[in-house]
Amino acid sequence: MDLTLKIWRQENAAAKGRFETYKVTNISPDCSFLEMLDILNQQMIENQITLPVCFDNDCREGICGMCGLYINGRPHGPDKGVTTCQLHMRKFKNGDTIVIEPWRARPFPVIKDLVVDRSAFDKIIEAGGYISVSTGGVPDANSIPVPKKKADVAMDAAACIGCGACVASCKNASAMLFVSAKVSHFANLPQGKVEAKERVKNMVAKMDELGFGNCTNTGACEAECPKEISISHIARMNREFFAAKIL
Amino acid sequence: MSNVFTFSIGRKLIMSLMGLFLCAFLLVHLGINLLLIFCDTTEPFNIAANFMASNVVIKVFEIGLFGGILLHIIYAVILTIKNWFARTVGYKVGNNQQTSFFSKYMVHTASIIGIFLILHLMDFYVKAKFLGGATSVTYEDGKTFHDLGALVIARFHIGWVVMVYIVALLGLGFHLIHGFQSAFQTIGLNHPVYTPIIKGLGLFYSVVVAAGFMAIPIVVYFFK
The missing domain is CATH 3.10.20.30 (Beta-grasp domain)
Known part of the structure; x- marks a missing residue:
């Protein structure tokens, strides 16, 4: 060719x-x-x-x-x-x-040629994309009951590799698919649930602070995501956010 | 809770709730307006319109309605400006095929609706309420009403006015096709079974509202 x-x-x-x-x-x-x-x-x-x-x-x-x-x-x-x-x-x-x-978004500045600085994603993860409660050693299989449906949703969300294609494809350069995948991944599992409220508040605050745009539900991100993560996670993040902020 | 509306998702919540409130208003508005073309006289329309203009409960809703429109616009402007700042250097080759047609032009259809809204309010609301543009009409039972029906019919006998309404209502329809279902997604209501139903319902609603409102100037122009 x-x-x-x-x-x-x-x-x-x-x-x-x-x-x-x-x-x-x-x-x-x-x-x-x-x-x-x-x-x-x-x-x-x-x-x-x-x-x-x-x-x-x-x-x-x-x-x-x-x-x-x-x-x-x-x-x-x-x-x-x-x-x-x-x-x-x-x-x-x-x-x-x-x-x-290269990816085009203000929070992803070009470093050289086609390489962009995606440390904005790391900063969002640092804001809450982890579990800090002690969960002990590796548990025996099935000792923590997780319904199959929830496990599947968490697994689908966990497939996010943080490449930034969602931001790149979004006409608003929104990072909501990425953030929602992390929020959804943890919120569906018992170990992550205990810190769910703090997590979603902090991660959304960091996302806003870094200058990512706002989702207008066009669905471009899920169409372009290499892991085909669904925007249903964004709806879940919104629910989690309202529950944390308002309730 | 106090600062929820300083967050992206909180602002989006305001937009979606106000959007749905405006969707409900459109149905009431449409229902009353259709009296004009489905009834032989303008009497039922005038009675309904005068009720809407004088009832205390409706007056409270009227304030809510203008507040809702204002909030929807204010937050849309804030979010859109932030979105523009999120990508200051654009792509050489734009991504155009991967999203629904209607979702890409919300700002454009919103601008059409915004300009139309001013014209529309000047046409009827301001004219009838503040400028005394509506004559009085007395019906058989002796009650006197503002003859809003005559005002509307006179206006819709002007060709260019009918054209402006048709274009603006197309814009409204396009705005609603994305807006209706998008509001549910923002509120957090996404479900494998119900989301396709909401999308279908949104399409049906948008077509009914746009076509219903468009029918009024067209029918008046040709048949009344």
Whole structure:
């Protein structure tokens, strides 16, 4: 496959960025998207054209949440329910032009090229995305009764890898799907329930403080989430928030 | 509780509750207005309209209604400005296909409704209440009413007014299709069984309200 890539290049956080056009040739359709970028970078290094393109990645098997590119107007590209590293070039056609941008949100400033600083998510987790009560050692199986339905909801929420695609896809750059996944994950389990009220108040307060936008229930986040987390978690977060604040 | 409305979710709650309150108002408004086209004379409409203008309980609701509209607008403006600030650098290729059509244009439809609301209030509410624009009519039982029906019918015989109403009501319909179901999601009511029902109900409600209100200027223009 021969492709034209329009990639956002930005030297550092303070620099003004621009789009640069590159051509890659002979790309296998079985290549992953990140491998295609590796090939591009290899060419750049060998031919000493320009500095290689910086992009975040780590596990390359869709579980770490590090990779995240805004490809042709969609976070993690055109495939559904996958991260950028799980996207394959067979989803594109020979001769395609692919526009690659970093996540765009004020709380996610660009550090270099396609790499953004997502420590805003860490700050939200620090505000309450954990359990601080002592839960003892590993309990025997089934010693803590958790209804199957609740366990399933908690597990679905826990699938969030914190990649930030929800913020990237949201027209308001809202982080509510991410925050709600964490709130919902803990609120459904007995160990997390005891601190549920404090957690939701603190995490929502931190989310607001960091300058994320407000959800308008468009559902773009759940459509783009590589873990297909449902916006029903946002409704649950809202319920938890009202219960904590008003009741 | 005191500071709940300084939070994103608290502000959203105000918007959704006021939105649903306005949805309920629209049904009452529509019910009374339909008297104009379903009855041969304007008498039933005039009696209903005068009741709405004079009843004490309704007057309290009227204050609530204007308050509700104001709160809905104020919080919408606050949240929208915050949303714009959340993404100061946009994308080269916008994401356009992954959300419902109506959810993307809430600000635009809201602006249409907002401008229309001013025109609409000037047309009837202000004219009848403060400018003495409505003549008096006396019915057989000897009671005298403001002839609001005549005011409406005269207004809807002007072609461009009818066009403005149709465009504005389309905007209202589009706003409601997303707004109705969105309000329930914000309040926290999301359920695998009931949410699809709420969405269906919202679509039905939006079509009924928009089509019902649109029918009035159209029927008046052509048949009254």
